[in-house]
Amino acid sequence: MSAVPAAAEVVRSPEPVRFGEALKFWLKLGFISFGGPAGQIAIMHRELVEQKRWISERRFLHALNYCMVLPGPEAQQLATYIGWLMHRTWGGVVAGGLFVLPSLVILTVLSWMYAAFGHVSWVAGLFHGIKPAVSAIVPQAVWRIGSRTLKNPARTPWLWVIALASFLGIAWLKLPFPLIIGGAALAGVLGARVVPAQFAGGAGHGAAEKSWGPALIDDLTPTPSHAVFRKARLARVLAVAALLWLLPMGVLVATQGWDATLTRMGWFFTKAALLTFGGGYAVLPYVYQGAVEQFHWLTGPQMIDGLALGETTPGPLIMVVAFVGFVGGWTRQVLGPELLFLGGALAATVVTWFTFLPSFVFILAGGPLVEATHGQLRFTAPLTAITAAVVGVIASLALFFLLHIARDVPTPGWPVDIVSLAIAAAAAVALLRFKAGVIPVIAACALVGMGLRLAGIS
Structure with a gap:
């Protein structure tokens, strides 16, 4: 019996992320965020876009481009932005903090x-x-x-x-x-x-070129009311x-x-x-x-x-x-x-x-x-x-x-x-x-x- 081709597999959207689950990830990120802004952004991309699919490639890059317009550490601000987008003000405070x-x-x-x-x-x-x-x-x-x-x-x-x-x-x-x-x-x-x-x-950082499957905050997901x-x-x-x-x-x-x-x-x-x-x-x-x-x-x-x-x-x-x-x-x-x-x-x-x-x-x-x-x-x-x-x-x-x-x-x-x-x-x-x-x-x-x-x- 032949295996089902990867292209034919149905990839489901991730389940909604509880605040406690997000908190654990942001705490983990605080201890593994080595490598300067490039390394830190790469870690967040791998974890949040490719593996967990909490946010799509395009939305991730859109957030990153915005953070680069601001003074301050862009990687920390990107974490704050995504936390805020997912769980409102306290989500951003916890992620950035x-x-x-x-x-x-x-x-x-x-x-x-x-x-x-x-x-x-x-x-x-x-x-x-x-x-x-x-x-x-x-x-x-x-x-x-x-x-x-x-x-x-x-x-x-x-x-x-x-x-x-x-x-x-x-x-x-x-x-x-x-x-x-x-x-x-x-x-x-x-x-x-x-x-x-x-x-x-x-x-x-340019336009997104890859899709890692449906994301919790996807390309067409409406902007949350708090944003x-x-x-x-x-x-x-x-x-x-x-x-x-x-x-x-x-x-x-x-x-x-x-x-x-x-x-x-x-x-x-x-x-x-x-x-x-x-x-x-x-x-x-x-x-x-x-x-x-x-x-x-x-x-x-x-x-x-x-x-x-x-x-x-x-x-x-x-x-x-x-x-x-x-x-x-x-x-x-x-x-x-x-x-x-x-x-x-x-x-x-x-x-x-x-x-x-x-x-x-x-x-x-x-x-x-x-x-x-x-x-x-x-x-x-x-x-x-x-x-x-x-x-x-x-x-x-x-x-x-x-x-x-x-x-x-x-x-x-x-x-x-x-x-x-x-x-x-x-x-x-x-x-x-x-x-x-x-x-x-x-x-x-x-x-x-x-x-x-x-x-x-x-």
């Missing part, structure tokens, strides 16, 4: 280990190897974002000019990051009128969001004062959250300018170490801000010298709250409104220009990291650290030429650094 919570807990523990034991020889050796790896990872981000945005220079010269201007502006002229983003957005508005073809690419734009609902969401920002900020001002470290962290990372066009790497220069150069919450080398920890933990890369908060709270002793860990943990929590609150607001309040305008050039052209500027900004960050490791501990007889540069070159080859994963590269470099430190070579 559990995407972040495991990373916050893990990074808080790792940050404590770093602050308390970072001076130990073998631990210092690990980070001595990790720094060159990070200096190779950032150029990889330049290549990834640049290849998507900066096409043939002959066809998109404006975008190349914007990228170069942003690089010079932040690396040479030391212009504030918000000014660069604002200038790029203005260039996009003008470019859409003068040379619209150069700004038509946007940040989309339809209503002015009254928008006003309610914005009012609640304002309250969720004002209450903790008011408590910080009342108990700590406006000039206190925790209060300044809350205000600074609120601004950072509104400027993260292009993902976590894009906001790092702004965080560096504020946390290292302006407020001195941590040092440049510590910032590189924090980025390495962020790369090796689940969750969005922007979670590196939790490390910044913890180290800042620890060094500033925000709760006194007897409560260093609690002070650092509180600072990490404050920073995470004010960084991610806007992401939830963008989805829960703006989803129904912005979704209707996605794909229109007058909205996507500024984003395209901002993304081009982000390429230049991240390139400046890559240059900073490379210069730092080169000058870290000069090799005897050389003006630079030859060992660190060699590790960075090997990591770059592994990432760009052999497409090795970020975590294996960081782990290998860390072991090399520890071995060299224990052998007394570096």
Whole structure:
């Protein structure tokens, strides 16, 4: 008896998903979301589109395209969007919150280990190897974002000019990051009128090409009533969001004062959250300018170490801000010298709250409104220009990291650290030429650094 051909099999639509079942998946996702936004989005696509069929390919890509228009971590916002689409506001809050919570807990523990034991020889050796790896990872981000945005220079010269201007502006002229983003957005508005073809690419992910069978939220499934734009609902969401920002900020001002470290962290990372066009790497220069150069919450080398920890933990890369908060709270002793860990943990929590609150607001309040305008050039052209500027900004960050490791501990007889540069070159080859994963590269470099430190070579 012959088997029934696969093409003839009847594929049933999935059963409705209970809130508890969805909660279990979002919790699992929070612990397995490694690999940066590309890896995290790939995990969600495999689980939600191909296997569980909670949402169709087209609806998934439509949600992703919308999230890419917004500032903030696109993968976390995509999880929030799908959770909101399936189970209303609480579904979005749970999906987005559990995407972040495991990373916050893990990074808080790792940050404590770093602050308390970072001076130990073998631990210092690990980070001595990790720094060159990070200096190779950032150029990889330049290549990834640049290849998507900066096409043939002959066809998109404006975008190349914007990228170069942003690089010079932040690396040479030391212009504030918000000014660069604002200038790029203005260039996009003008470019859409003068040379619209150069700004038509946007940040989309294209059209769906595959079908994995009927989905719970399928191509023709009507938009749920809670996802339809209503002015009254928008006003309610914005009012609640304002309250969720004002209450903790008011408590910080009342108990700590406006000039206190925790209060300044809350205000600074609120601004950072509104400027993260292009993902976590894009906001790092702004965080560096504020946390290292302006407020001195941590040092440049510590910032590189924090980025390495962020790369090796689940969750969005922007979670590196939790490390910044913890180290800042620890060094500033925000709760006194007897409560260093609690002070650092509180600072990490404050920073995470004010960084991610806007992401939830963008989805829960703006989803129904912005979704209707996605794909229109007058909205996507500024984003395209901002993304081009982000390429230049991240390139400046890559240059900073490379210069730092080169000058870290000069090799005897050389003006630079030859060992660190060699590790960075090997990591770059592994990432760009052999497409090795970020975590294996960081782990290998860390072991090399520890071995060299224990052998007394570096």
